[in-house]
Amino acid sequence: MAETLCLSDSDRSSSSDQSVPSRSNNRSLRIAEKERKKNEAEDSFVLALRYFSEVEAGTPVTGNDELDRNLAVVEKVAFSKGLSPEAISVLLEFAMSLRMGSSPCVRVLKCLIPASVVPQQAVVRAVVWLNVSKIPISTQVLFIKWVLTVFDLIDAKDQLRAIYGFIFSFITEENLCPYICHLLYLLTRKENVHLYRVRKLLELQSKLGRQPFLMHLLSLYKVFCPELVTLSIPSRIRSGFKNYISPWKSALVAVQKSNGQQVSSSISAAFTIKEKSISRKRKHCHLDLPALSSVLNKEPQSEQTSRRKMVPLVHLSSFAQMLKDMHRIELPAQMGSLLGSSLALQYLDCVQEESALLRLNFWLGCALHEEFLFCRQTSEEALQFLNNLLSAQHFLQEGFSSSDAFLYKFLNVWDGSLLRPQILGLLSNIPVIPSTQIGRLLFEPLTQLFFTSSMFFKCGLMECLNNMLLKWLTWHSVYALEDDLDISLNSHTSINITLSGFKDSVMELVHFVGRLASLGLQLEGCNTLLLSFILDFYETVCDTFLKFGLPLVVMPPPGVFYPALLATDPVSVDRLAYIMHRYKLNLTSAKSQEKQTEPQQAFHISRHTFRQFNHYLVFMVNCLWNCRMFHANTDMHVREELLHKSNVPQYWTRFDFIHHPAFTGYAVDFHQKCWPGKKDVDVNSIKQSKPWSWYLEYLFNQGFDGLKDFVHSSISRQVTAGDKLQDSQQR
Numbered sequence: 146m147a148e149t150l151c152l153s154d155s156d157r158s159s160s161s162d163q164s165v166p167s168r169s170n171n172r173s174l175r176i177a178e179k180e181r182k183k184n185e186a187e188d189s190f191v192l193a194l195r196y197f198s199e200v201e202a203g204t205p206v207t208g209n210d211e212l213d214r215n216l217a218v219v220e221k222v223a224f225s226k227g228l229s230p231e232a233i234s235v236l237l238e239f240a241m242s243l244r245m246g247s248s249p250c251v252r253v254l255k256c257l258i259p260a261s262v263v264p265q266q267a268v269v270r271a272v273v274w275l276n277v278s279k280i281p282i283s284t285q286v287l288f289i290k291w292v293l294t295v296f297d298l299i300d301a302k303d304q305l306r307a308i309y310g311f312i313f314s315f316i317t318e319e320n321l322c323p324y325i326c327h328l329l330y331l332l333t334r335k336e337n338v339h340l341y342r343v344r345k346l347l348e349l350q351s352k353l354g355r356q357p358f359l360m361h362l363l364s365l366y367k368v369f370c371p372e373l374v375t376l377s378i379p380s381r382i383r384s385g386f387k388n389y390i391s392p393w394k395s396a397l398v399a400v401q402k403s404n405g406q407q408v409s410s411s412i413s414a415a416f417t418i419k420e421k422s423i424s425r426k427r428k429h430c431h432l433d434l435p436a437l438s439s440v441l442n443k444e445p446q447s448e449q450t451s452r453r454k455m456v457p458l459v460h461l462s463s464f465a466q467m468l469k470d471m472h473r474i475e476l477p478a479q480m481g482s483l484l485g486s487s488l489a490l491q492y493l494d495c496v497q498e499e500s501a502l503l504r505l506n507f508w509l510g511c512a513l514h515e516e517f518l519f520c521r522q523t524s525e526e527a528l529q530f531l532n533n534l535l536s537a538q539h540f541l542q543e544g545f546s547s548s549d550a551f552l553y554k555f556l557n558v559w560d561g562s563l564l565r566p567q568i569l570g571l572l573s574n575i576p577v578i579p580s581t582q583i584g585r586l587l588f589e590p591l592t593q594l595f596f597t598s599s600m601f602f603k604c605g606l607m608e609c610l611n612n613m614l615l616k617w618l619t620w621h622s623v624y625a626l627e628d629d630l631d632i633s634l635n636s637h638t639s640i641n642i643t644l645s646g647f648k649d650s651v652m653e654l655v656h657f658v659g660r661l662a663s664l665g666l667q668l669e670g671c672n673t674l675l676l677s678f679i680l681d682f683y684e685t686v687c688d689t690f691l692k693f694g695l696p697l698v699v700m701p702p703p704g705v706f707y708p709a710l711l712a713t714d715p716v717s718v719d720r721l722a723y724i725m726h727r728y729k730l731n732l733t734s735a736k737s738q739e740k741q742t743e744p745q746q747a748f749h750i751s752r753h754t755f756r757q758f759n760h761y762l763v764f765m766v767n768c769l770w771n772c773r774m775f776h777a778n779t780d781m782h783v784r785e786e787l788l789h790k791s792n793v794p795q796y797w798t799r800f801d802f803i804h805h806p807a808f809t810g811y812a813v814d815f816h817q818k819c820w821p822g823k824k825d826v827d828v829n830s831i832k833q834s835k836p837w838s839w840y841l842e843y844l845f846n847q848g849f850d851g852l853k854d855f856v857h858s859s860i861s862r863q864v865t866a867g868d869k870l871q872d873s874q875q876r
Contacts, residue, residue, distance in 0.1 A: 193218040194232055197239040197253075206245050216249065220256045227260025227400040230300075234267040241274035241288070247281055254287050258396045262300040268292060269304045272312065282320050289324040294393045296331055297477055301455040309337050316349065326358040333362075334500050335369040342366070343373050368503045458489055467492055480505040481512070484537040494541055509534070510547035518555060523564060531567035542616075544574035556590035561598040569605050573612035577620070577642060580649035588657050595661050600669050603661075607678035610658050614651070614685055618693040621647060648697050655686055655699045663704025671708045673717065679705055680720045687727040690735050698731055698750050700757045710765060711800065715807040715849065723851025725765060726858055728758055762859060768800045770860055802844065803828050815843050 193215035206212060219236065222228065228236070239245075240253040272292075275285055299305070305312075309332055316325045343366055350359050367374035455475040461467050467474070467488060474492060476483075483489040483505060493501060516527060538544050548571055559568065578586055595606055642650075662679040669675050683705065689695045700706075701724075709721040735750050803812045812828045819836060831840045845853040 189218050190222050194235050198235045200239070200244055202242075202244040204245050206248055209245075212245070212249065216252060216256075219253075223256040223258045224396055224400070226403070227258050228256075229260055230262055230264045230267075233257055233259055234264050237267045237271050241271040241280065243280065247284055250280070250284055251287060254284070254291055255392050257291060257295075258393060258400050259295055259298050260400060261298075263295050263298045265299050265301045265304050268299060269308060272305075272308065275315065276311075282318070285318075286320060286324060289321065289328060291393060293324065293327055293331075294397070296328075297457075297459065297479070300457065302332065302475055303455055306332050306334065306337070309333075313342060313345075316345065319353070322349065322353070323356075323358045326362045330362050330365055333365055333369070335503075338366045338370045338373060340373050347376065365504075365507060368507050369500070458492065461488060464488065464491060471496065476501050476504075480508050484533050487540060490537055490540050506545055506547040509545055510551060513548060513551040514554075517564075518551070519558070520563065527564065528567070531564060531571070535567060535570045538571070538574045543620075544571065544576065549575050553586045556587070556594070559590075559594065561594045561602050565602065565605060569609040573609045574616065575613060577617050577647060577650050579642065579646060580653045583650060583653055588653075592661070595665065596668070600672055600675060603665050603669070604675055604678045607658070607662070607675070607682055610654065611678070611682040611685055614654060614658075614682070617647075617651060617654075618685070618689060618695060621695055622693045648695065651689070651695065651697060652699060658682055659699075659702040659705060663702050666704060666708050671712065673712070673714050676709060676712060676717055677720075680709060680717065680724065683724050684720070684727075687724045688731060690731040691727075696735065696750070698728070698735065698754050700728070700754060700761070706761055710768065711806075713806045715811070715847075718805070718807045719849040719851040721851070722765075722849075722855035725762060726851065726854040729762070729858060732758060765855075766860060769802055769805065770856075802840070803831055808844070811844060811847065812840070815840050 196211065196215045197219075204212075219228075219232075236253050236257060240250040243250060271288065274280070275288070280288075309329070312325065312332070313329060315321050316329070318325075343363070346359055346363050346366070350356065350363075353359065363374055363376060367376070456470045456473045457475045458477055461470065461474070471492075474496075476498075477489075480501070483493060483501075493505070512530070516530075520527065534545075534548065538548075552568070552572055552575065555568070556572075575587075591606065595603060658679075662682070665675060666672070666679070683701050686699055686701070689697050689699075706721070709717050712718055732750065732755065739749065800806075802808055809828075812831060813826055816823075816826050816828055816831060819839065820830070831837060841856065
């Protein structure tokens with residue numbers, strides 16, 4: 146029995162060894178069979194394309210099994226893998242030439258699903274067929290819809306723009322007009338705008354009414370040539386180019402995903418917008434920011450790409466490639482997609498193409514006015530849209546003219562809380578405004594918001610205005626020309642402002658913030674957080690000459706200086722000391738440069754500024770160092786009988802470095818470390834010669850660098866016999 150079992154095991158092992166090559170052979174057979182079927186399918190597709198390219202005109206359709214079989218093969222490949230550019234050229238030529246009538250034309254058009262790109266030449270030939278063959282209007286509409294759907298996939302647009310006038314001639318056909326207007330909107334450049342075309346559009350408008358698609362095309366014409374379009378275009382135009390139901394969108398998305406490609410920006414954006422128009426719920430249709438991404442195969446760009454005249458921007462993947470093809474780049478149809486791509490923004494900033502900027506500003510202005518001007522609630526789409534816009538502006542380090550125009554209107558209806566971080570961020574990117582207009586555009590609405598909003602809004606506004614001033618000063622230091630000192634307000638515009646005009650605008654802004662800060666500190670009880678943001682602003686103001694090269698020095702108002710000096714937190718006093726130190730360096734440097742320059746080139750800091758600085762400096766030294774706070778010649782003069790009635794001992798020393806509320810804790814701590822054995826704390830003992838020097842070093846080691854710079858630059862210390870500290874103020 147044991148022998149039988151052993152034999153059985155041996156046989157089983159032998160059969161198992163024999164099954165290994167058998168399974169391997171079966172797998173090879175399956176692979177070979179699969180490859181054979183694939184080749185047969187490819188051969189049948191090639192034969193189908195050959196049939197459509199060689200079929201003669203007048204071939205009957207009814208009962209034509211060969212036509213049905215070849216159409217089925219093409220449809221299977223189109224909806225599974227997509228069609229190559231050569232296949233699209235063959236099928237589009239067959240359909241639009243009507244060799245076999247109009248019935249197979251519709252079926253062929255519906256299966257034109259590109260796998261990569263659409264040849265421009267094929268589209269141009271198809272457009273020409275519109276005027277040659279007698280294609281039914283419904284089929285013409287279907288063809289134009291297909292062109293709009295795959296517009297971003299067309300490998301170039303130069304030949305299409307060359308037949309702009311031919312395409313424009315179809316605008317008189319009422320059924321085609323909405324789609325032709327959309328196509329023209331995508332193709333229009335400044336050189337395409339002529340008076341006779343404007344007149345034709347106005348004639349159509351008088352016939353059809355104020356149709357949105359006509360208004361949008363006219364508004365674009367007005368952007369390019371405002372002198373030709375005298376029609377008043379409303380700022381809020383409802384969507385003129387509807388997201389028409391297209392038989393290709395879902396198939397395109399499926400094909401591109403199956404091929405492992407990123408979905409086209411235009412297709413995905415259009416596909417994600419809901420088609421239902423029944424719902425009355427507000428849809429943020431403008432706020433879907435399409436991502437700029439390549440939809441093309443990353444296959445060799447050898448011969449085919451080298452023969453193209455234009456390179457679509459979506460094909461570029463690196464900055465080096467963009468520099469190589471800088472003058473051959475074709476912008477996308479949806480200008481909003483530029484905001485989502487750093488490479489596209491780099492191109493926009495480098496080239497400064499007027500038509501691209503006009504299109505982008507037009508689209509952005511429509512989106513902002515449509516969705517935000519009368520908005521009363523926040524949505525996730527709105528938040529994301531503004532964040533993307535802010536990110537683009539930070540990347541470019543400047544704003545867009547359309548967003549500036551929107552903000553000037555929005556500030557008058559804003560409640561100060563809706564989308565506050567985003568709106569303040571956009572506000573900080575506003576370029577320099579002439580001093581004659583800045584009050585009406587900015588100061589009036591901001592003043593109302595400041596005094597009717599919370600303390601946190603006041604802090605946010607102070608930070609916003611500080612960032613605005615920083616960008617203005619940075620633009621001055623970068624764009625100021627050596628000859629005439631003219632400053633380009635924005636690299637996207639040609640508006641210039643003189644140095645004196647720029648100084649006036651900066652001065653108006655600084656004085657405006659000074660007024661807000663003084664009253665804001667009174668309203669909020671000298672809130673420490675608000676004071677911190679105000680001091681941030683004056684840290685920028687105090688360095689306008691040395692850091693930014695602007696011959697202008699503006700001192701803070703008393704309503705800011707005294708609350709900062711008498712603040713109960715040491716950080717505020719330290720920052721004020723740093724600000725005063727920087728003011729002294731700027732004024733000293735400006736004074737010396739004024740003496741060295743020739744009279745005709747010299748600039749002058751007003752005597753009032755020097756007088757105000759000296760006044761602040763003397764008071765600050767008397768307060769912190771000389772113990773003469775209530776001196777008769779200071780702003781803090783109080784009648785002596787009132788001071789005696791306060792019962793405050795040595796009231797004239799209450800705000801020196803030892804008794805100041807901001808430093809009392811440090812004085813007590815230093816006393817305990819210096820005299821650990823003493824039970825009674827007498828901080829006045831610190832005023833002795835050596836302890837005083839030690840105490841100052843102790844304060845400076847706590848991180849009060851502003852106080853350290855202020856003391857070293859503005860105060861000289863002299864010690865006489867008897868350990869009596871003699872202090873003298875040095876101008």
